Amino acid sequence: MKASCYHCSDEIVGKAILFDDKQFCCSGCKQVYQLLSEHNLGEFYSLEKKPGTKPAGADDFRYAFLEVPEIRSKFIDFENEEQTLVSLYLPSIHCSSCIYLLENLHKIDEAIYSCQVDFSKRLANILFDHRKLSLEKLALLLEKIGYSPNFSAQKDIKRKKDLSYLYKLGVAGFAFGSIMLWTFPEYLGVSEDNLVFRNFTSYLSFVISLPVLFYSASEYLISAFRALRYRSINIDVPISIGILALYLQSCYSIFTNNGPGYMDSFAAFIFFLLIGKWFQSKTYDTLAFERDYSSYFPVAVTRIKTNNVEIIEIDQLVIGDQIRIRNEEVIPCDSTLSSESCYIDYSFVTGESELVKKKAGDFIYAGGRIKGSAVELTVVKESSRSHLTQLWNKTGNKKKQSSEEDKFSLYFLIALLSISGIAAIYYLLSDPSRTIEIVVSILIVACPCALALSRPFTYGNIMRKMGKSGLYLKNVKVIPALHEISDIVFDKTGTITESDNLKVTYIGEELTSERKEILHALVKNSTHPLSRAIYQYLNQVEGSLSVHHFEEHRGQGIQARINDNLVALGSASFVGVSQASPIPRSSSYFSIKGRIVGHFVFESSLRAGIENAINELKSSYQIHILSGDNEKEKMRFLHFVQDEKNLVFGCSPQDKAHYIENLQTQGKKVLMIGDGLNDTGALDAAHVGMAVSEDVFRFTPNSDAIIDAHKLINIQKFLSLSAYARTILFICFGFSLTYNLIGLSFAISGNLTPLVAAILMPISSISVVFISTFGSLLKRS
Amino acid sequence: MGIIYLMLIVSLIIALFFLGSFLWAAKSGQYEDDYSPSVRILFDDEHNEQLKEQKNGSRKV
Numbered sequence: 001m002k003a004s005c006y007h008c009s010d011e012i013v014g015k016a017i018l019f020d021d022k023q024f025c026c027s028g029c030k031q032v033y034q035l036l037s038e039h040n041l042g043e044f045y046s047l048e049k050k051p052g053t054k055p056a057g058a059d060d061f062r063y064a065f066l067e068v069p070e071i072r073s074k075f076i077d078f079e080n081e082e083q084t085l086v087s088l089y090l091p092s093i094h095c096s097s098c099i100y101l102l103e104n105l106h107k108i109d110e111a112i113y114s115c116q117v118d119f120s121k122r123l124a125n126i127l128f129d130h131r132k133l134s135l136e137k138l139a140l141l142l143e144k145i146g147y148s149p150n151f152s153a154q155k156d157i158k159r160k161k162d163l164s165y166l167y168k169l170g171v172a173g174f175a176f177g178s179i180m181l182w183t184f185p186e187y188l189g190v191s192e193d194n195l196v197f198r199n200f201t202s203y204l205s206f207v208i209s210l211p212v213l214f215y216s217a218s219e220y221l222i223s224a225f226r227a228l229r230y231r232s233i234n235i236d237v238p239i240s241i242g243i244l245a246l247y248l249q250s251c252y253s254i255f256t257n258n259g260p261g262y263m264d265s266f267a268a269f270i271f272f273l274l275i276g277k278w279f280q281s282k283t284y285d286t287l288a289f290e291r292d293y294s295s296y297f298p299v300a301v302t303r304i305k306t307n308n309v310e311i312i313e314i315d316q317l318v319i320g321d322q323i324r325i326r327n328e329e330v331i332p333c334d335s336t337l338s339s340e341s342c343y344i345d346y347s348f349v350t351g352e353s354e355l356v357k358k359k360a361g362d363f364i365y366a367g368g369r370i371k372g373s374a375v376e377l378t379v380v381k382e383s384s385r386s387h388l389t390q391l392w393n394k395t396g397n398k399k400k401q402s403s404e405e406d407k408f409s410l411y412f413l414i415a416l417l418s419i420s421g422i423a424a425i426y427y428l429l430s431d432p433s434r435t436i437e438i439v440v441s442i443l444i445v446a447c448p449c450a451l452a453l454s455r456p457f458t459y460g461n462i463m464r465k466m467g468k469s470g471l472y473l474k475n476v477k478v479i480p481a482l483h484e485i486s487d488i489v490f491d492k493t494g495t496i497t498e499s500d501n502l503k504v505t506y507i508g509e510e511l512t513s514e515r516k517e518i519l520h521a522l523v524k525n526s527t528h529p530l531s532r533a534i535y536q537y538l539n540q541v542e543g544s545l546s547v548h549h550f551e552e553h554r555g556q557g558i559q560a561r562i563n564d565n566l567v568a569l570g571s572a573s574f575v576g577v578s579q580a581s582p583i584p585r586s587s588s589y590f591s592i593k594g595r596i597v598g599h600f601v602f603e604s605s606l607r608a609g610i611e612n613a614i615n616e617l618k619s620s621y622q623i624h625i626l627s628g629d630n631e632k633e634k635m636r637f638l639h640f641v642q643d644e645k646n647l648v649f650g651c652s653p654q655d656k657a658h659y660i661e662n663l664q665t666q667g668k669k670v671l672m673i674g675d676g677l678n679d680t681g682a683l684d685a686a687h688v689g690m691a692v693s694e695d696v697f698r699f700t701p702n703s704d705a706i707i708d709a710h711k712l713i714n715i716q717k718f719l720s721l722s723a724y725a726r727t728i729l730f731i732c733f734g735f736s737l738t739y740n741l742i743g744l745s746f747a748i749s750g751n752l753t754p755l756v757a758a759i760l761m762p763i764s765s766i767s768v769v770f771i772s773t774f775g776s777l778l779k780r781s
Numbered sequence: 782m783g784i785i786y787l788m789l790i791v792s793l794i795i796a797l798f799f800l801g802s803f804l805w806a807a808k809s810g811q812y813e814d815d816y817s818p819s820v821r822i823l824f825d826d827e828h829n830e831q832l833k834e835q836k837n838g839s840r841k842v
Contacts, residue, residue, distance in 0.1 A: 043824075043825065096820040096823075099817055099820050099821065100820075100824055103821070103824070116817075117817050118813060118814040118817065119814055119816040119817040119820075120813070120814045120815070120816055121813070121814065163807050163808070163812070166807045166812060167804055167807060170800055170803045170804055170807070171800065174796055174797075174799070174800040177796070178792075178793060178796050181792070182789065197785070197786075200786060200789075201789070204789070204793070
């Protein structure tokens with residue numbers, strides 16, 4: 001059984017670092033532990049099960065741009081001679097231990113006065129003495145303990161939430177409580193004898209109800225009005241009819257001194273509707289979905305001008321500027337290479353983890369990450385207009401399909417109008433004086449308020465459940481959309497296969513420890529993903545062999561002189577082997593002194609459990625797999641799909657999008673599961689686009705849903721959850737229809753007193769809330 | 782019985798006051814973060830440490 005790191009709980013690969021009787025996976029984790037124990041913050045580990053995150057190994061230049069006054073001032077909330085107040089976005093905040101640690105930051109560094117965490121926004125408000133601690137050093141300290149501040153995404157986070165629904169809720173609740181209190185005598189039937197009192201409270205209720213109608217209920221009325229203007233019906237139309245009927249009838253009652261009307265039910269009704277809306281908004285808060293490209297690019301870059309090196313914001317780059325990009329930094333805009341050569345990691349853009357080598361003068365697209373030594377580039381296109389952002393900014397033109405709910409509203413409205421029509425005719429013939437009263441009562445009581453509540457509560461609860469299990473939805477409309485899926489398209493790299501792990505198998509003569517040392521020394525010098533894979537495979541080897549004449553030949557292999565012998569590692573042709581039979585998989589041959597010792601075979605490793613997961617899905621959905629890789633590994637995935645035609649390799653991002661569009665035009669509803677920006681077009685084209693993310697707080701493309709990579713194998717359970725949501729909805733609909741029928745019988749027979757209305761409507765609302773909440777909780781995940 | 786009118790008005794004013802404070806609280810950001818305060822109260826605070834130090838201090842004397 002592998003040990004896990006005391007700090008970050010990751011499995012320890014290789015040798016563990018021991019300190020204080022505990023094991024750590026890397027020196028970063030050990031340092032955080034050291035820091036915490038020195039300052040008596042050990043409680044950090046006792047508050048939660050997996051509190052720590054591995055600190056990213058950063059170089060000291062990361063936050064150098066914070067020393068530039070113009071850039072720095074953008075992040076400062078307040079500053080005087082001694083103190084500075086900053087709000088920093090720390091996406092790694094994820095549990096109560098984080099709050100504990102961050103709020104005790106003052107114990108770690110004296111210059112920090114206080115730190116307060118806003119958990120829902122992942123912000124930390126830090127007040128510190130800038131004479132003793134600079135903003136840059138503060139950022140480095142935060143990074144050291146595992147909470148790297150993200151400055152690029154800052155502007156989005158600071159946007160204040162729209163709290164108007166909360167105000168409307170307050171007003172409606174106030175009115176509801178007050179009016180119901182005054183109308184109480186009416187329920188007991190005693191107000192008939194106290195007409196003065198009744199009139200007084202009726203007028204008071206009228207006044208209080210004005211803000212309820214014009215402020216709290218405004219969005220329903222406006223939405224219904226807009227729908228009617230465009231000649232369509234949505235759920236707000238019957239709701240608004242009910243609201244207006246209720247209100248106008250009550251006004252009529254009050255002004256003709258005929259009774260207090262239904263103002264209490266009116267205010268209660270609006271109140272319950274708004275609770276539903278509030279509940280729905282709560283579920284969105286946990287994960288912000290407005291992700292645009294700007295949070296991926298860095299804030300500032302180093303620009304070189306004749307004799308002056310300065311740090312400036314990316315937006316200020318002009319065509320022709322010389323910029324210097326260091327190891328692991330992202331290239332902010334399209335440019336040409338001024339340095340001799342460089343290696344770029346475009347994995348996030350193309351999905352290919354193999355480094356791309358560029359020579360002086362080559363055109364370089366923005367979005368790649370520099371690996372290796374720093375390089376200098378000449379800017380060709382300014383940041384906002386580069387090729388990638390066009391890809392990323394493509395907003396989907398998803399045609400608005402009329403949802404089930406709207407169709408239902410139409411039927412409901414028709415049924416309602418026909419019933420009122422029939423009742424009207426009947427009463428006109430038998431008792432004309434009561435016609436209007438009856439018709440209005442019908443309109444009031446038949447209102448689908450319970451229906452309007454069941455959706456937000458059911459979907460809200462289901463969304464929350466999914467969020468806890470690792471699937472985050474953009475909004476509630478995704479739940480019914482998931483239920484309609486007929487085909488599932490998987491992207492291979494990073495979704496079915498793990499993006500970083502290559503499975504290495506060695507075939508050949510035995511690898512003695514001497515040979516292992518030689519290999520270790522050789523691959524240490526190369527950043528090629530295959531070299532890195534072999535380096536990991538050789539785990540626990542320590543070598544101190546000196547390496548001379550190291551050469552790396554792109555696409556071929558590497559070689560060097562070690563212990564005076566020529567050692568080579570690479571493709572068959574590079575090492576000098578004639579291939580008798582074509583080897584279907586990626587392999588690297590290893591030779592010493594020109595003689596082949598053996599070869600390594602590389603396979604991208606499948607995500608644990610994914611085979612079973614896809615087998616489960618095969619019975620209900622058509623499975624497709626797309627990939628940008630070449631056909632070498634195609635055979636491996638044949639048994640995943642039902643039809644060989646569903647397996648397409650060698651796809652460019654546009655090909656993937658077209659493939660899905662084809663399926664959709666055939667009437668199929670596609671769920672696309674992919675990762676990386678190269679899938680953006682495809683995710684948009686699909687009925688539901690789901691982005692797989694190893695770290696959900698890092699940047700991912702704008703999609704309908706985000707799924708935690710480790711929870712991808714539960715996809716079948718998520719799909720059945722959306723079906724379950726539908727079942728609960730039907731049950732709720734059933735209940736509300738029952739109430740409607742009961743209420744209708746009261747209304748048609750002319751017995752709808754305010755008392756009856758005041759009982760019936762809240763009960764139907766509450767019972768629907770109850771059913772949907774309990775129903776969602778009952779389902780075991 | 783006329784007193785009931787006065788009582789109604791007063792209760793209305795009190796209710797309005799509560800509505801006002803709710804609106805003010807929402808506006809001044811008290812509903813922004815509803816998770817951290819629930820966790821914050823569970824931390825051992827400085828007060829306990831100070832008490833411990835006082836106890837130790839008095840013992841030394």
